[in-house]
Amino acid sequence: AAPGSFIRAINQDGSVVTAVDQGATPSGWTDDGNFVRLNNSGDSVGIGTALPNNLLHLYRDANAGVGITIENPNAGAAAQERISFGDGTAHIVVAGPGGGSNMTIGNNRPSGTISLRTAAQVRLSVANNGNVGIGTTGPNKKLEVVGSIKGDTVFSNFLSSNSPLTLQAPTGTTRMFINDVNGNVGIGTNAPSAKLQVNRGSGQGLPGDLLDEGLVVNNNAASVDIASVNVIGGTAGSGRISFGDNASAYAGYVAYSNATDAMQVGTGGLNRMHISSTGDVGIGTTGPSARLHVNRGSGQGLPGDLLNEGLVVNNNAASVDIASVNVIGGTAGSGRISFGDNASAYAGYINYSNATDALRLGTAGLDRVHITSSGNVGLGTSSPANKLDVEGGAAIGAGYSGTSAAPANGLLVEGTVGIGTTNTILGRLAVEAPGFNAAGFNRTTSDGPIVGLYQDGVNEGNISVSGTTVSYNAFTGSHYGWTEEAIERGELVSLTGFNRNSHDNPKSEIIYGVKRSSIPNDPACLGSYLALGEPSKPAGPENPHLVMAVGNGDMWVVDEGQNIQPGDYLISSSTPGHAMKDDEGKYPIGHIVARAAEAVDWSAVNEMVGGRKHKKISVLFGNFVRSNPSTVAQTLEGLQEIILKQQKQIDELKNIVLKSASSEMAETER
Numbered sequence: 001a002a003p004g005s006f007i008r009a010i011n012q013d014g015s016v017v018t019a020v021d022q023g024a025t026p027s028g029w030t031d032d033g034n035f036v037r038l039n040n041s042g043d044s045v046g047i048g049t050a051l052p053n054n055l056l057h058l059y060r061d062a063n064a065g066v067g068i069t070i071e072n073p074n075a076g077a078a079a080q081e082r083i084s085f086g087d088g089t090a091h092i093v094v095a096g097p098g099g100g101s102n103m104t105i106g107n108n109r110p111s112g113t114i115s116l117r118t119a120a121q122v123r124l125s126v127a128n129n130g131n132v133g134i135g136t137t138g139p140n141k142k143l144e145v146v147g148s149i150k151g152d153t154v155f156s157n158f159l160s161s162n163s164p165l166t167l168q169a170p171t172g173t174t175r176m177f178i179n180d181v182n183g184n185v186g187i188g189t190n191a192p193s194a195k196l197q198v199n200r201g202s203g204q205g206l207p208g209d210l211l212d213e214g215l216v217v218n219n220n221a222a223s224v225d226i227a228s229v230n231v232i233g234g235t236a237g238s239g240r241i242s243f244g245d246n247a248s249a250y251a252g253y254v255a256y257s258n259a260t261d262a263m264q265v266g267t268g269g270l271n272r273m274h275i276s277s278t279g280d281v282g283i284g285t286t287g288p289s290a291r292l293h294v295n296r297g298s299g300q301g302l303p304g305d306l307l308n309e310g311l312v313v314n315n316n317a318a319s320v321d322i323a324s325v326n327v328i329g330g331t332a333g334s335g336r337i338s339f340g341d342n343a344s345a346y347a348g349y350i351n352y353s354n355a356t357d358a359l360r361l362g363t364a365g366l367d368r369v370h371i372t373s374s375g376n377v378g379l380g381t382s383s384p385a386n387k388l389d390v391e392g393g394a395a396i397g398a399g400y401s402g403t404s405a406a407p408a409n410g411l412l413v414e415g416t417v418g419i420g421t422t423n424t425i426l427g428r429l430a431v432e433a434p435g436f437n438a439a440g441f442n443r444t445t446s447d448g449p450i451v452g453l454y455q456d457g458v459n460e461g462n463i464s465v466s467g468t469t470v471s472y473n474a475f476t477g478s479h480y481g482w483t484e485e486a487i488e489r490g491e492l493v494s495l496t497g498f499n500r501n502s503h504d505n506p507k508s509e510i511i512y513g514v515k516r517s518s519i520p521n522d523p524a525c526l527g528s529y530l531a532l533g534e535p536s537k538p539a540g541p542e543n544p545h546l547v548m549a550v551g552n553g554d555m556w557v558v559d560e561g562q563n564i565q566p567g568d569y570l571i572s573s574s575t576p577g578h579a580m581k582d583d584e585g586k587y588p589i590g591h592i593v594a595r596a597a598e599a600v601d602w603s604a605v606n607e608m609v610g611g612r613k614h615k616k617i618s619v620l621f622g623n624f625v626r627s628n629p630s631t632v633a634q635t636l637e638g639l640q641e642i643i644l645k646q647q648k649q650i651d652e653l654k655n656i657v658l659k660s661a662s663s664e665m666a667e668t669e670r
Contacts, residue, residue, distance in 0.1 A: 044056070048066075070082070107126075110128065113126060113137075122137050123135070125139065133145075134146065134147070135147045148166070164178060164179055164190075165177070166178075166190075174190055175187065177189065177190045179192060187199065188218075192216070193216055194216040197216040198217045198218065199218040231256070233256075235259070236258065238255050238256055240255040240256075241254045250269060251267065251269055252268075262276050263275040264286075271286060272284070274286045280293065282294075289312055290309030291309065291311065293313075293314065294312065294323075295314040295315070327352070329354055330354065333355070334353045334355070335351070335352045336349055336352075337350045344365065346365060347364055348363050358370065358373055368380070375387065378390075378391070380392045392408070392409060393406030393410050393411070393412075394411050395411075395414075396414060397414020397415055399414045400413075416428050416430065417429050419431045419432070420433055447465055447466045449462035449464045449473075450464060450470075461475070475551035476550070476551040476621075477549060477621075478527075478546040478550075479512055480502065480511040480533075480544040480546070481545040481547045482511045482514070482539065487545075488556075489528075489529060490553075490555050490556045491529050491577030492555060492577050493514040493517060493527065493529050494516075494519070494522050494526060499512050502541055512547070516577040517578075518576040519572060520574050521571045521591050525591060525593045525623070527593065527594075527623070528548045528553050528554065528593075529545070529546075529547055529548070529577075530546040531545070532545055533545070550621050552618060552621070553618070555570065555579055555594060555616065556577055556614055556616050557578060557579050557580060557600060557614065557617055558609065559613040560580040560581060560583070563599070563602055564596045565596065565599050568582065568596045569590060569595060570594045571587070571590050572591070578614055581596075582626065584626075584628045588627065589627050590626035590627075592623065592624050593623055594619040594622060596617060596619060597620050598618050600615055
C-alpha cells in the first residue's frame with residue numbers, strides 16, 4: 001500500500017472491524033509497500049466474524065444485506081469493477097471501457113465452462129463452445145433445455161428435443177406437439193398422424209388409411225364441422241399452394257387470383273384447369289365457354305351459337321381432329337353418362353356394357369334404345385333379333401313425326417317406300433321381286449276385303465275374298481287412249497285407228513287413238529271416256545287418257561224416241577259422244593257397247609244437247625255384236641239357195657270335164 005494508506009473494515013454503524021495501517025504490521029499481516037497480505041497461507045479473513053470458514057468470510061446477523069462493494073468512478077478506457085478467479089482468465093466484470101454499464105461473466109480458459117447451481121445441482125451451464133444448457137451440462141446446441149420451456153415469445157432458428165417437443169399456452173393446454181421419433185407436428189393434437197396435422201376441435205379420430213401424410217387438417221368433432229386451410233393474399237395478388245421437387249418447387253399448383261376471382265390448377269408449371277369467377281371450368285383453356293370446356297388442341301375458336309353449355313370438349317386445330325369423351329369401366333362393368341335433376345340423378349342415361357358390348361339409351365329410368373354387340377337395334381326391346389326391331393308404333397316423315405300417332409305396333413310413312421328397289425318413281429310403295437310375287441295379301445279368320453281402295457279417305461272400292469273367290473268390287477276397267485279433242489267424262493268414243501305406245505316404246509302398252517263417236521251403231525266404238533291418267537299433268541306417252549270399257553261406269557245417252565230400261569242394249573248414236581237404245585228393227589246387227597244400269601223416262605228429262613234430251617246414266621260395259629234372229633234365218637235360207645245353185649253349177653262343170661276327157665281318150669285310141 002502507498003505510504004500513509006490503510007485498509008479498514010467498517011460496520012454500517014461506523015465501528016471498525018479491522019484495519020491495517022501502513023507502517024504498522026499487525027500479527028499475521030505483511031505490508032511491503034505494494035501489497036498487504038496475510039503472512040500465512042492457511043490464514044483467513046473474517047469480517048463480522050472471528051471464525052471465518054474460508055479465506056474471506058463476511059458475516060452479519062441483522063435485518064440488512066451483506067455484500068462487497070467494488071467501485072471505480074473513473075471514466076477512463078481501462079476503468080472496470082472486476083472480480084477475478086484463479087489466474088484472472090475467469091472473472092466477473094461490471095462496466096467496461098469508458099464507464100459503460102455492461103456486465104460480463106467470463107471464463108477464458110480453453111476448456112472452461114460457466115455453471116449456475118441450485119440445490120447442489122447444475123441448473124444452467126455455458127460450455128466453452130458457447131452452447132447453453134438448462135438441465136444439462138453438455139449442451140449440443142446454442143440452447144439445449146432438458147425439461148419444459150415456458151415463455152410469452154420464443155425466437156429461434158432451431159429447436160430440438162430428445163423427447164416430444166411441446167409448446168403450451170399459459171393455461172397448460174398443448175398448442176403444438178412435435179414427435180421426436182417421426183417428426184410429425186401436431187397443432188391442437190398430441191398424436192399427429194401426418195407431418196403436419198392441424199386439429200381445430202376435439203375430433204372423432206382419423207381414418208385408419210392415413211399413411212405418411214404431409215398435412216392433415218382435422219375438425220370433425222361434429223358431423224357438420226368444417227375443416228379448412230386458408231391462404232390469404234393481397235387484393236390484387238393471389239393465394240397459392242404449390243407442389244414440386246428439388247428441380248422445381250412450383251411444378252404443380254393451385255392458385256386463386258384475388259384480382260379476377262379465378263382459380264387455376266397447374267401441372268408441369270403450366271395452367272391446366274381454369275375456373276372463372278362465373279363458375280365455368282376450362283381444361284386446356286383459360287377462357288371456358290361452358291360449365292365444363294375441355295380443349296385438347298390449340299383450337300380454331302368455337303361456334304358462335306354456344307349458349308350456357310354444360311360441357312364443351314374442343315379439339316379442332318385441324319379439320320381431321322377428333323374431340324372425344326371416354327368413359328372407362330371394368331371389363332365386367334359398364335360406362336355410363338347420366339342425366340337427371342334433384343328428384344332423380346339417373347332419369348336419362350347412355351350406358352355401355354363392357355360385359356355384353358351392348359349400348360343402352362334410357363329415359364325416365366327405363367331402356368328405350370338397345371344396340372347389341374352385333375349391331376341390332378331395338379326400340380322398346382332389349383333383345384332385338386334384326387337390324388331394327390320396334391316394339392310399338394312408328395312414324396316416318398316430318399309431317400307425321402311428332403304430330404300423328406301410329407296405330408299400335410303399326411307404321412306411318414309420309415314419303416315413298418321402296419321394297420327390293422331404289423326406283424322411287426314407281427310410286428309411294430315400290431316393290432321389286434325378281435322371280436317371285438312382289439306382294440302377298442293374306443286375310444285370315446274370315447271373308448271380306450283384303451285390299452281397300454280409297455280417295456281422300458273415302459273407300460271407293462276393294463278387292464275381297466269370299467271363300468276361294470276373289471272379287472274386284474266397284475270395278476271399272478279402262479283402255480289407254482290419246483286424243484286432241486276435249487272430251488267430257490261419260491262421252492262415248494270410237495277408235496280412229498291411229499295408235500301409239502306408252503313411253504314411245506313399241507313393246508309397251510298400246511294407246512288407242514280415239515274421238516267422239518258420231519256414227520250410229522258404230523262397230524269401232526271403244527267405250528266411255530273417263531279422264532286423263534294424271535289430271536294435273538299434261539297428256540302424253542307417260543300420261544295417257546283412260547277409256548272405260550269393262551265393268552261399270554257412266555255414259556251419256558240421248559233420246560231417240562224410246563225410254564230406256566235397266567238391261568237395255570246401248571249402241572252409238574249420231575249425237576257426238578252419246579249412246580242410244582239399240583233398235584233391232586232398224587239395225588239387224590247391233591254393235592253393243594254397254595247395257596243400261598238404270599231407267600230413263602225421257603218425259604222427266606229436261607237437259608238438252610243438239611236439240612235432243614240427254615242424260616248421263618250408270619252402265620255395265622260389254623262390247624259385243626247383237627244379231628236379229630229373224631233376219632239371221634232369212635239370211636241362212638238365202639245362203640242355202642246360193643249353196644244349192646253353186647253345187648248345181650259345180651256338178652255341171654264336172655260333167656263337162658268328164659265329157660271332154662272321154663272325147664280326148666277316144667280320139668287318142670284312133
